[in-house]
Amino acid sequence: MSRANSTIDEWAEREYKYGFVTDIETDSVPPGLSEDVIRVISAKKQEPEFMLEWRLKAYRHWQTMKEPTWANVKYPPINYDEIIYYSAPKQNKDGPKSLDEVDPKLLETYEKLGIPLAERAALAGVAVDAVFDSVSVATTFKGKLSELGIIFCPFSEAVREHPDLIRKYLGSVVPYSDNFFATLNSAVFTDGSFVYIPKGVRCPMELSTYFRINAASTGQFERTLIIADEGAYVSYLEGCTAPMRDENQLHAAVVELVALGDATIKYSTVQNWYPGDENGVGGIYNFVTKRGKCQGDNSRISWTQVETGSAITWKYPSCILMGDNSVGEFYSIAMVNNCQQADTGTKMIHIGKNTRSTIISKGISAGRAQNTYRGAVKINSGADNARNFTQCDSLLLGDKCGAHTFPYIEVKNNTAKMEHEATTSKIGEDQLFYCNQRGLNLEDAVSMIVNGFCKEVFRELPMEFAVEAQRLLDVSLEGSVG
Amino acid sequence: MVEVQEKTDAFVSEFRRCEKNATQAGHDWLFAIRGKAFARFAELGFPTTRDEEWQNTNVASLAKTAFEPAGRPPNRVTAEQVKPFTFGAADVGRLVFVDGRHAPELSSLDGLPNEITVASLASVIRSGHATVEQHLSKHAGFEDQAFTALNTALMEDGAFVHVPKGIVVEQLIHIIHISTAAKTPSVTHPRNLIVADASSQVVIAETYAGLDDGVYLTNTVTEIVAHDNAVVDHCKVVREGERSYHMSTLQIHQYRDTTTTSHAFMMGGSLTRNDVNAVLDGEGGTCTLNGLSMLDGTQHVDNHLRVDHAKPHCDSREFFKNVLDGASRGVFSGRIVVHKDAQKTDAKQSNMSLLLSDKSQADSKPQLEIFADDVKCTHGATIGQIDKDAVFYLRSRGLDEQAAHGMLVYAFARESIAHARPESLRAHLEDLAFSRLPETRLPREDIS
């Protein structure tokens, strides 16, 4: 928190010193948002005209909008004038020179999570070229992908190199006017990923390893767009189990997925926001709009996420099932501890015929945490034979945490088939006593129970992530029971 | 307040008659209860759809009908007429009531152990019985329940079953209430009381049937009391006439370590309301409430459950299924109240409805009121139609569409029946379910 303030102070001073209107050479802009700031951002990124226009449209719309409030998540008000909306990519000039300079506690966590040595440095912010040849790693992947015609590059690069694709699909799933934070993002988005899989191509690798190495440079206003053309397949992994620290408090990302006919997109997220200090001060506000459109017939989009950490999280990955026979899936484990709050859920909107959606949401609350799940399933009047299965389970560790479930089901077509189950249970002292009395020690017992609880979601994660996710939960549970 | 012009004159004169009987017999305790009950009914009037508990069930037509007490003069019913409603050899004990009055000539209690009491409630009240005085109307409250109030005020007869301590009765006791629908609308208020003492075990079935298709109202109340470590299996089958009203309340009171199971099979009646209330008043109790309604035409069934977890470590299970054809309607409302000290409660509720036509309707309303913090409550509701893939599968094996449909509906229903106890009852219930299937040429033997 204090670092951000001092940075703002610095820049406030600079502004007085140099003014900023014409000075494109500076690395960053003063805090606050205005059309000028947006023009600077767009210019710095060398964006074509259409992109700037889009941003400005969004900004003007944002000015007419009011920040939403939700009953179940409490946070101090965000001052939008204090946020810096653009800064140059990190040079790692000021970062640690080697692993020896990195916080030993952090290294211990990497050890526990089983993160390969080579990656620990990158994650800790050590200048990458000093440790290993990441360039060659990146090149190998890029080569293979381009052979197949797959485009996987930073979003800003895509805006410059593939403007036609951007023009066609950007905002087609999350229109710039969609919600307060998405609109803000549309105006000031910094960077993110762009993926395009051509017709009939099955992406041969999980698009993760490459991304993970670059995870450290994730910005505040990330914009990701993934397009799977007809018959294509891609599995995309976001985030990593290593604790993510970031001095930026507000994260308002937008992720759009487009699946054309017979295409499949699998989007997995494993996120562990660094808890800051022991009292959870310095929490990150994570407002993400994630939406997938099953545009073509027989398309399929699935969201799988495992989230832990100190964050006020507001995210509702959703699927718009437009194509006939399309399938939307949502598998999630959200774990909150200490004084955290999470308000998560999903939206499935059935529009085409014979569409199917599955929601399996597992919430684990410990300490004094509050976990809220909101799931909306909408069946439009033309959505014949829609099917939905929803299961939301909450697991409470201890007496002081809470879990709340708010399902919204709106059915406008009487051929729909809906199944809904909700369970709240507790790992109480008596379950642990039962395991103990059969000869199992406390750690094994807790791990067994939590893994049993999360089994259905772990199954959906790509294997390497599943193993990491399990370890992540184990580590996050330390000290929460017993 | 009630806008409908309620026809209650007959009730009032009937009440006066009952009062007189109670005074004459010197049963002050009963006199007092009846008085309170009738006064309460007068205050409440019949419920309307503006009452929250009756939102989905409209009894205006009932309220507008002038019901005369049934069986005056009494109608004779033969054993042949009763036979279709029995469970054949499975009925070891059989207690039959015609138009609300005990028919000893149609009843039979041979084969039941001597230690237990199975008798007409009216006769037991006449001769005086401590257990009856101790429990009658002590559990089924009528503060907000107009039909229970009316029944308590006007009840004439019904079954009384008392199983003493440690006695295990594995033979089925079948209570059959038959209504002979008169030319003018008639009413009966059957009242049953079942008391199982500590560590005892008993199996009871109640059938309500109508012989003709006249208009009549069965307003029944059954109280079941299970003392420590007792096991009670109960099953109710409603096969009332096509133009009848069936308003019923089942009140279960359980003490420590008891297990009660109650199944409700609704296969008849025009408008049925089934209130089931269970109070788990002792640790370690288990209560299972199952129901299956197979409706057609304009039938309306409202299953209204309430389970009170008053003590810790109790389990409750609710499993209700509806098969809804024609323009029928199945309403389910399941309220689970977990009191403050009822820790380690485990409550599961499931309501499944199969809609066989465009006009049928299902309403499902689970309500959880939880005041303790260490509980496990699950509720699930499914409303859907016959699985087209399954139909296709069966047809690809040679069955025609109707037969395929019938088989799937039967399978849906059968799951409910599979839990009924005793086993000897199941075959009869399956026959009943089968007979309720939409027109099909499926031979009976094929399904087993």
Place this chain on the structure above:
Amino acid sequence: MLEIRNLHAHVEGNEILKGINLTVNAGEVHTIMGPNGSGKSTLAQVLAGRDTYEVTEGEVTYCGEDLIELSCDARARKGIFLAFQYPVEIPGVSTNYFLRAALNSIRKEQGLDDLDAVDFLQLVKQKAKLVEMDGSLLKRSINEGFSGGEKKRNEIFQMAVLDPKLAILDETDSGLDIDALRIVSNGINKIRGADRAIILVTHYQRLLNYVVPDFVHVLVGGRIVKSGGKELALELEESGYAAIEKAAEQAATVAS
């Protein structure tokens, strides 16, 4: 095998056990009976080592070792088994998986190798027969969807698999119908043996018609106030706990 001397135990500041003395030898079946609230379940759980209970005075020796010092799972690994009054459900963890982990944990303590999957399933099949249980139930999550009777039977099944030296059965018969009672009793009787001791905690006399005890102890107000043979149970059935409770009260007032 088990020697309890002057055991006092508290829970949430209340003293429940007020000086228990009991000796149990291998091959014996002891029954603890008493009115609700007398401390029967507490005794069972204290012996199993539940840490919500605090032992404030007294000693418990098990096979020559001090039991109080050992943690709950350590006690289990030394051959103590508690059949719970209210067996717990653990969704997502199958009975098979759970039991195998437990069994191997106990075997490790005894210096034995892990039982592999095939041998374990053999063992499980054999023991499931003892309690007339369908093996397919073991693939389900522990006790999930089980009726009260099935849960109690599952406890006896687990006991058969884990083969303890000292089995403590906490109100295993409560709430069972006559068929379940028969099955559970059969299971218990088949496990009786010369090198095994069983403590049956029960509220109702009925179980003792099926599992005949060697000794009956009556627990009232946290103390064993009367001990005897199986006839004592019949006496209690006839007269109820009232007389004994009253006598115990009087004795207590005299003592204090």
